Amino acid sequence: MLLPTAELLVGLSRHLSAYGSSQPKADLAPLEFAGRVFELALRLRGSGVSAPERVDALGIDAGIPKREIRREFLPTLEVLGLVDLERDPEGAVVAVSEKIPPIEELYARADSVLSHALPEPIDRMALAVLRATTIMPITTATALEECAPLGPEELAHRAIEDLESLHLCSRQLSADGDEVLFNPNVWAVDKDHSQAALQAEDGAVRLALSGLLEEVAATAGMPEDEVTAGDQKWVNYAVSQGLLLRSIVTTLTGQERAFLFSPHMGRSMFDAPTGPDPSGHVRQLIGSMVFARRFASNRLFAPTAFLRKLVREGEAGDASNIGTDYSMLETAGIVRVEPAARFKKFVLLQADVAEQAITYLEDTADGNTTSGALRGQRGYRHPEAERALRLEQPSRMAVPSPSASQDILAALRQEMGRRRYDR
Numbered sequence: 577m578l579l580p581t582a583e584l585l586v587g588l589s590r591h592l593s594a595y596g597s598s599q600p601k602a603d604l605a606p607l608e609f610a611g612r613v614f615e616l617a618l619r620l621r622g623s624g625v626s627a628p629e630r631v632d633a634l635g636i637d638a639g640i641p642k643r644e645i646r647r648e649f650l651p652t653l654e655v656l657g658l659v660d661l662e663r664d665p666e667g668a669v670v671a672v673s674e675k676i677p678p679i680e681e682l683y684a685r686a687d688s689v690l691s692h693a694l695p696e697p698i699d700r701m702a703l704a705v706l707r708a709t710t711i712m713p714i715t716t717a718t719a720l721e722e723c724a725p726l727g728p729e730e731l732a733h734r735a736i737e738d739l740e741s742l743h744l745c746s747r748q749l750s751a752d753g754d755e756v757l758f759n760p761n762v763w764a765v766d767k768d769h770s771q772a773a774l775q776a777e778d779g780a781v782r783l784a785l786s787g788l789l790e791e792v793a794a795t796a797g798m799p800e801d802e803v804t805a806g807d808q809k810w811v812n813y814a815v816s817q818g819l820l821l822r823s824i825v826t827t828l829t830g831q832e833r834a835f836l837f838s839p840h841m842g843r844s845m846f847d848a849p850t851g852p853d854p855s856g857h858v859r860q861l862i863g864s865m866v867f868a869r870r871f872a873s874n875r876l877f878a879p880t881a882f883l884r885k886l887v888r889e890g891e892a893g894d895a896s897n898i899g900t901d902y903s904m905l906e907t908a909g910i911v912r913v914e915p916a917a918r919f920k921k922f923v924l925l926q927a928d929v930a931e932q933a934i935t936y937l938e939d940t941a942d943g944n945t946t947s948g949a950l951r952g953q954r955g956y957r958h959p960e961a962e963r964a965l966r967l968e969q970p971s972r973m974a975v976p977s978p979s980a981s982q983d984i985l986a987a988l989r990q991e992m993g994r995r996r997y998d999r
Contacts, residue, residue: 582683583854585611593639600738610693618855619909621676622925628669637907697727701735713758793838796936797862800834825867835863861933880937886924893921
């Protein structure tokens with residue numbers, strides 16, 4: 577299936593977040609900008625009216641500099657008709673009213689968003705090659721043909737080299753001597769077993785992977801260290817090929833827990849899909865709930881019941897932990913944290929995300945749905961950024977310090993004492 581342009585842009589921007597400044601990254605800056613416009617829109621969706629400081633906090637958590645949020649991203653969202661900006665007499669933004677449609681409709685505006693980012697010919701070439709090599713390996717000659725209507729051949733070579741520098745394209749000589757280009761995140765090649773895996777007749781590789789893929793497909797958000805159907809090398813291989821998706825939850829103590837998902841998220845060739853996850857927020861919420869049930873020091877025994885209450889009533893919980901340990905769902909824009917009768921509660925902003933997450937989760941026991949078990953989680957890494965980070969080890973992704981994280985949360989909640997945001 578052809579990946580929609582918007583999903584390609586969001587994935588690219590998350591991938592590039594793992595990289596420091598470089599000429600290849602600068603060449604692709606308009607594509608990264610367009611992806612970040614979608615990223616900020618996804619986080620704002622369902623928020624109603626927000627103070628500009630809250631929008632700053634959402635953007636900063638997504639890796640967008642604060643100055644750029646006010647000067648570039650909010651005006652862009654306004655021009656695109658995705659927000660209304662209320663300004664004071666001096667022209668400063670004082671309130672942001674989101675008008676963001678459902679994700680499918682939002683992503684249908686990809687051409688408008690991309691045009692507003694003012695892509696150069698090299699950007700359109702890079703996007704064309706990235707799309708083509710994600711679908712299947714192609715020869716360099718074919719890639720140059722794809723790029724020919726967009727600009728000169730030397731620019732096409734530079735676009736390919738940029739993608740190669742950013743681990744989004746690799747080269748290999750085929751048996752007949754042609755140079756083949758492929759996306760290494762989808763068509764991984766290593767000297768041990770990848771070549772064999774690309775050959776349909778290699779039954780041993782199929783056997784090694786089939787049990788693993790079936791096991792993960794049966795349990796959305798499966799903890800990686802609980803996999804029994806395959807060795808770690810096959811897990812890593814399946815992730816590198818895009819056969820499995822790996823996301824990371826970071827704990828307050830700095831430890832990481834990996835969760836595995838099938839890219840199909842419950843879809844089959846014969847049954848209607850239970851819903852795709854183009855924003856990545858469904859996987860994020862599932863990972864959070866599985867973490868709370870399996871690994872938290874004070875566990876949430878019935879995450880599905882908790883989410884159902886959240887969907888049914890629009891809010892759930894009354895626990896001090898909600899105010900301190902669940903920031904990653906706030907910064908994704910999935911929930912908002914507000915004062916409860918005694919401590920803190922969740923207010924649901926993206927009901928469709930929670931509803932889809934429920935379809936993949938099963939409770940192992942009944943429990944108190946207002947439990948304070950949501951403890952110990954500090955951050956989340958989307959599969960695109962996780963994969964890029966493993967490729968680009970020298971320039972490790974920056975992790976916000978505890979004080980910076982607290983500043984972000986303070987901005988997200990700053991108006992709670994004065995008024996409740998409109999929804």
